[in-house]
Amino acid sequence: MKQTIIIVSILAASITGVVTAQGLEKSLVRNQTKTAEFIVEPPTLLCAGFEWVISGDENRNATVSVSYRKKDRGEWRTGLPLLRVGGEKIYGHDQPWVYTTPNLFAGSLFNLEPGTVYECRFQLSDLDGIEGPSMQTVFVQTKTEPKPYALGQVYHVYPPGYKGAKQSPAFTGLNEAYYGTGNTGDWWNVPEPRVQPGDVILVHAGLYKAHRLRYADSLALDFHGAYVLTQKGTAEKPIVIKAAGDGEVIFDGDGSYRLFDVMAADYHYFEGLTIRNTDVAFYGGLKRVMGCSGLTVKHCKMEDIGIAVMTYSADSRDFYIADNIMVGRHEPDTLIGWYGLEKPAPLTSYYAIKVYGQGHVVCHNSIAYFHDGICVDTHGLPEGAKKCVSIDFYRNDIFNVADDFIEADGGSHNIRVFENRGFNAYHSALSAQPVFGGPVYFIRNICYNIPGNALKYMVRPSGIYTYQNTFVADAAISAFSNGHFRNNLFIGPDDTRPSLSGTTFTNYTTLDYDGYRKKPENQTNYRWRYPQHDSLNHADEKELGWVEFKTLREFTKKTGYEVHGVELEKAIFENVPLPDPRRKGHVYPVAGYDFRLKPGSKAIDAGCLLPTITDGFTGKAPDLGALESGVAAPQYGPRK
Structure with missing residues (x-):
């Protein structure tokens, strides 16, 4: 077979006189x-x-x-x-x-x-x-949801000053149960951990607030104010710290920088707690220092915080952060960005969740009033074999952030962002700056009111699938490689901006079967910069020229993109009024919006088949956007 290919190639080359047989042989080897x-x-x-x-x-x-x-x-x-x-x-x-x-x-x-x-x-x-x-x-x-070990020792924790009946063994505060007695003042480092893998610490109702600037505080949180947990659980036998079920359990950080320091605490499981008045609720890891694995945080409420959960460590694995409510400190009634001529947003809260490493799941959380919602750590170069891979962000509900709803920045491969809902982000809905090869998947997300742009694909990220999303935002997509777009809705509210603009550095980027809001035809509505032949792949921006068109059909005829794309009127949804582009700081409520497609919309049956993504479509072909007609919407935010 190889010999036949070489002979045919030689005949073709003899006509042009360009390539020798030896060169063809080398070319075949390179292309195998x-x-x-x-x-x-x-x-x-x-x-x-x-x-x-x-x-x-x-x-x-x-x-x-x-x-x-x-x-x-x-x-x-x-x-x-x-x-x-x-x-x-x-x-x-x-x-x-x-x-x-x-x-x-x-x-x-x-x-x-x-x-x-x-x-x-x-x-x-x-x-x-x-x-x-x-x-x-x-x-x-596949993994299962983490759960407590059924046969572990149970410890009961009560707040300082508790006067009622106690279940045995009983302890005052978490540190006494976790480590032992005699750990206040200068002695806080002395006790060895009491808890073992599989043990359960039930925290009873009340307020757990240290007076951390008072020497020998009863909760053993002198000065630093942090629960520094260092014992190791296992996937089968996590160390559990959960509400006992007899009322609200409140951990007040007394203004501390971090409250639960779990950098060295593998497979710890937190459930049902209220955490407030601290900059970092769960401090899980630092780059090239240490990072925990197996952290579970479920059904907790975190309020008046700067960060809910974080790890910057490539050694962190298998976090499960689910069904929590996370409330930051940003102004709730105003949408404020952080650069440009606008009043910059003070960094009263940073991000709700930031992770790095492998195998993390962040799902069904409600997040509001942060700079960013959910992020992969913007980590810099991958650390060899410790690449950031296999992370899932799904069915989260994110509201009013100064920068982006979700950032995949820093991921290497298989970062999966799907079925999330975001309302009100000043700069971008979804970000990838950068991604080190990909793929990162952005699938079936609903994103509404983003004065900046739908997608922040900057610093030349590579390997991005953008499938089946609904963006009520203008499609400014800049400076990426190896990107692929299918079945999206880009309903830009600003008549003065293009329906689509962006730059790709690879001519194997593809766009098709997407829907764009039709805008006035007396202006440039499609503005694209791309390598127009192979020799320009991976070139610098200055080597690529812009092409500009008034209509989608003109754009397709020149570039070959969006052969099956459609232009749409703005009223394609059951009830989604477009945000006013002149009111950049306005916050729109979630209640009342209905992103289902109206019957008869050109977006219905206008998509292509995407295995596992469009399975179960209801018409002649998949619909465009995040919601398929006749299929129930996902549950965004915490489950019961």
């Missing part, structure tokens, strides 16, 4: 795909991520198809194909480095069931030939 390590990333409850390292395939025509089924049963189902990654350049933001993405395929399976073993099959195809295995079959087991 050579397979190497296959990596199964840590699975989450609903998803699983994979990487397949390769070399060759310089013409980028290799593909990897995906199929999967429950182990030993059921029909094979089709997954999204893996994304071809490699050669894209990411610049350090004001930093003297350029990162070139490695050659590999990467991607995820979605909508899996928790606690289930799946058989997953990956088939590589390349017309130029393959050296090494062309198929991989692996088994993965």
Whole structure:
């Protein structure tokens, strides 16, 4: 077969007189795909991520198809194909480095069931030939939601001054139960931990507030005011700190910088607590210092805080942050940005959640009044094998943030952001600056009232899937590589801005089957900058020229993008009045908005099939946007 290809290529080359047989032989070798390590990333409850390292395939025509089924049963189902990654350049933001993405395929399976073993099959195809295995079959087991160990020792904690009956063994304050007595004043470091993996600390109703500037405080929080927890639980036997169920449990930080320092506390489980009056509620890790794994925070209320949960450590794994209410300190009735001519927002609260590492799940949280909502740590270069991969942010409800609802900034592969709702973000809805190869998935998110732009794809992030989102914001998308857009709605409210503008550094970026709000045709409505031939891939911005058009059809005819895209009137939803672009600081309530598509809308049945994403569509084809007609919307925010 290889010999036949060479002979045909030589005949073609003899006509042009450009390439020798020896050169064709080298070209074939470069274009063949050579397979190497296959990596199964840590699975989450609903998803699983994979990487397949390769070399060759310089013409980028290799593909990897995906199929999967429950182990030993059921029909094979089709997954999204893996994304071809490699050669894209990411610049350090004001930093003297350029990162070139490695050659590999990467991607995820979605909508899996928790606690289930799946058989997953990956088939590589390349017309130029393959050296090494062309198929991989692996088994993965999704995680289950963390829960307390049923047979652990139970300790009862009561607030200072409690006068009622107590269950035994009983302790005053968390530190006494966790470490032991005699730990106040200068002696706070002396006791060895009492608790062991699997133990449960039940915290009874009351106020737990230290007088941290008073020597020998009864809660043993002298000066620093932090519960510094250092014992190690396990996935099967976490150390549990939860409300006893007899009333509200309030941990007041007394103005401390951090309240629960869990950097060294693996597999700790917190549930049902109210936390307030502290800058950082859960302090989980620092870059190149230490980071905990297995942190669970469930059904907690955090208010008057600067940060709810954070880790900057590449060693952190398997956080589960779910069903919490997080209330920051930003002004609740005004939307304020942080740069430009507007009054800058003071950084009274930073972000609700920021994580780094692998295997984290952040879901069903209610978040309001922060600078940012949920973030991957903007970490800089990946730390070798400790790449940031396999993180899920889903079904969160985010309201009134100064910057962005959700940031994937700093992730490497398989960062999955799906089915979230965001109302009122001053600068951007979703951010990726940068992503180190991808994919990052933005799927079925609803984002409303963003005076800046729908998507912040800056610092040349690479590897972004933007599928099935509803953006009531203008589609300014700048400076990215290897991006792919399908089935989105971009309903920009500002008639003076283009329906679509942006820059991509790769001519293998694709846009199709998206819907844009139709704007006045006497202006530029589509403004795009892209490599118009292969030699300009990965070029600097100054080497790329803008193309500008008044209509979507003109844009398609010139560029080849959006062959199946549609222009739409603004009234396509059941009840979504557009925000007023002149009132940038106005806060719109969530109540009353209905993002279902009106019957007869051109956005209905206008999408394409996306395996596992559009399964169960109800019409002739999938609809555009986050909500499919006749399918119930996800539950955003905490579950009961």
